[in-house]
Amino acid sequence: MTAYFPGSAGNVLTEFDLPRDARIDAVIARTAFERPTLVLDTALVAENYRALSDGLGHAVIHYAVKANPAPEIISTLVREGSGFDAASRAEIELCLSQGARPDRISFGNTIKRAADIAFAHGVGIDLFAADAEEELEKIAQHAPGARVYIRVISEPNGADWPLTRKFGCASDRVIPLLNHAAALGLDPVGLSFHVGSQTRRAAQWAGTLDQVAGLWHAARAEGFALSLLNIGGGFPAFYGDEIDAPTEYAAQVMALVTERFGHVPHVMAEPGRGMVADAGKIAAEVLLVSRKSETDLHRWVYLDIGKFSGLAETTDEAIRYQFETARDGDDTGTCILAGPSCDSVDVLYEKRPVQLPLTLRAGDRIVIANCGAYTSTYASVGFNGFPPLDLMVI
Template sequence: MTMLFDGALPSVPVSLPTRVERFIAENRFDHPTLVLDTDAVVERFHALKSGLGQTHIHYAVKANPAREIIARLVAEGSNFDAASRGEIELCLSQGARPEQISFGNTVKRASDIAFAHSAGIRLFAADAAEELEKIAEHAPGAMVYLRLLVDNPQADWPLSRKFGSDRDMAIELCALAKELGLQPVGLSFHVGSQTRRASMWTGVLDYVAGVWADAKAAGHDLTLINIGGGFPAFYGEPVEAPAAYAAEVRRMVEARFPGARIMAEPGRGLVAECGAIACEVMLVSRKSGDDLHRWVYLDIGKFSGLAETIDEAIRYQFATPHDGEATGPCILAGPSCDSADVLYEKRPVALPISLRSGDRIVIRNTGAYTSSYSSVGFNGFPPLDVIVL
């Protein structure tokens, strides 16, 4: 990054610019750059915590593994949901204690389970018999929670098909865990990432409460309900404020799981709004003289941080130096020589008519699932730069 003041770029609204957007407006960047505000992460952590009450928050590290974020959350007393040995090592290196870390991926390498066990981690996720066998062998006596397959088509980024087991299998897995000398302490699920309203949790919670009751009736003394992530960020469509949303989720969970220890794993809802990407327009063109749409090519695309535009699921907001001027529909694409690198085409984006190559763009609320999704060098483009304020 070159630290030059660029007075010509009020690319964010003059009213209430965030610290991140002020920093972007005042500096120049050689490459697409994610700027993160860890004070904002801490603020958001406390907003969620105020709504979630006694719930144990385990930050889903995959959303943004910046060391500075982990260190700030350790200082605030957060716990962590790790998906791999790498994420466990990261949390430990920033001062998290092993009992603050759960190994939440249901697909774990045996050697990573052994590593986690040797590091003192005692809480693991599973959704299959073979996974329980691996855990029993490499982390004998560990506590496990069984992940349920749930369906929630209302989430903008559903996670439903890949993870979890059905009701009957979850109860069988509780029994198997016991046979293997493990402690089946609870159930987990993920309602789907970017579940915009708390009321969208109702059906899933009712279903999980039914499985919980069945497992208890089968003699399993469950004490832990892990409600996963799903807490939303603002991408343009209305979302409830974090504390109110979290409080409503807590109320619904407590009503269905009285006395249970509640655990939540927010990722997106904790960090997305704490970062913005500074990038640039590389080309504006049309495919023919009567093309109704302009094609706008940015210097960032699906392979350099914006993977969540797959299926146009997550729709980011763009600020340009021409905001307030007349707009027209654009197909937005990334810079790589791959025809899959188109961000929004089914639903084009309205951008200022005067947009030109070289214009600087701010992509708002991109603190989650961007830097960690960026490839190491597709087409020779470097990974997304990250600056932490």
């Protein structure tokens, strides 16, 4: 990768001289944006794919398209050799349009519209997730003979964002569902689970893997020739708290898997956040800085982007983004950060305020780091008349 350093008047530097996001910073520095814009560098997506692949060994990546469905990301990953985890018909169509082969696409949503199953089957997709009888029946009817994996509920493990029980079945349902699948003429090939979004340390996978391995071996003892283990996502991104580096993280997860499962012929991993979060930054603007009363300790800082235009993951202050301004280095003070809409819910950080320069004022640019995942598509179509997050791919 060759990159230009901002302000370096075009001198070519090598990647070793530069921070990874130098290309993004350069584009943001020289561009006047009309509205909040996610600037995305697909070269970083390719780097992340390789880093994760290196650690995952024989496990294959099915990129979780929902994390960021930008066509340029999909085509980059097709070139890198990635598979894809699709949540809907529209995501399947997107992957196919960017050159993905149907046998590299899995339909991983456990809640599928019957017509979408039929569509997927029609275009040649043969691998489906399920966690309930009725879902298996829909698959058997609309994709007869398809391979299915059963998603199991995993127990809490300390992920930053543990999943609820929305997806997966309890342990006592696994054998009945495998039996039901076989009885319906489907091919029950394996199990899947999810450790929880943003699991920052590989070691945190151990408990969940213990649990699923118990179910795996029990199913094999019952005579099911399971051959596919889908380890899902959970691969972390940097949001201020330390994380394991991607290659080491993936290798350690696979070592934990092999310890418990032995050699599994087909292992799938579904990174989303871990693949694209650090490949994008949002260029935004300060709209207002104010104090509510004469005695207020905190300033309120209002941005032109908020919960309804890209930063939905600030709900409950779960994901803590990092901010950069041209005034970094000036003295800082605590701020409550809020979005531009006339909605009182549209406050980003209040319980744990952020530190920003005291000199910050309306009209200043503010750059939000590591925003490549779960931003652009979370944006509303136009709440309060504000447009969705714009996207610039470099």
